[in-house]
Amino acid sequence: MATDMRYGTPLGPKVDIVDGDYDALKGAGIVLITAGVNEKTGGATDRNDPQGRLKLLDKNAEIFRDIVPRIVHAEPNAVLLVVTDPPDPLADVARETYHGAAVLSTGTYLDSQRFRVHLGKHFGVDAAHVEAQVIGDHGTSQVFLWSSARVGGVPVAALLEARGERMNERRQKLENDVRYANITIIEG
Known part of the structure; x- marks a missing residue:
């Protein structure tokens, strides 16, 4: 280690x-x-x-x-x-x-970083330009703060709407990608 x-x-x-x-x-x-x-x-x-x-x-x-x-x-x-x-x-x-x-x-620090990376990937930007947090427990009950998530200062909800994407569908996929990233890593 x-x-x-x-x-x-x-x-x-x-x-x-x-x-x-x-x-x-x-x-x-x-x-x-x-x-x-x-x-x-x-x-x-x-x-x-x-x-x-x-x-x-x-x-x-x-x-x-x-x-x-x-x-x-x-x-x-x-x-x-x-x-x-x-x-x-x-x-x-x-x-x-x-x-x-x-x-x-470490709490949900890692989850917040994963959230930023996945949002950055979705929008085609470097995660350094993404502000997003996950709070609560580092596990299945974590809470994603979508209302304050931003890419380049623009709310994620507005970016999704501008792209014609539905928030609920995108939200579910991104949350699962973050929530189960550890299992994805283990699975290879």
């Missing part, structure tokens, strides 16, 4: 990304927690299962209850960033496991 993340270092300010045992966390400002059972291993790849990523919660909560105290013991001042699915409930588990730890979650 650390090796994969290092490839993104040219995109931001200087940062040291290291991997190792708990001792390697000494002096860390932020610790990304990616440990746990993933969707494929945990059987959370059925688009018709309303539980989605929540299916992974019990097993991953058990793992978090084991590792969070070790992480905080190694570096009590580090901010913990939960990436493991489902991130929001696991951030709560991390907070409950070690009171006082600063814990953040």
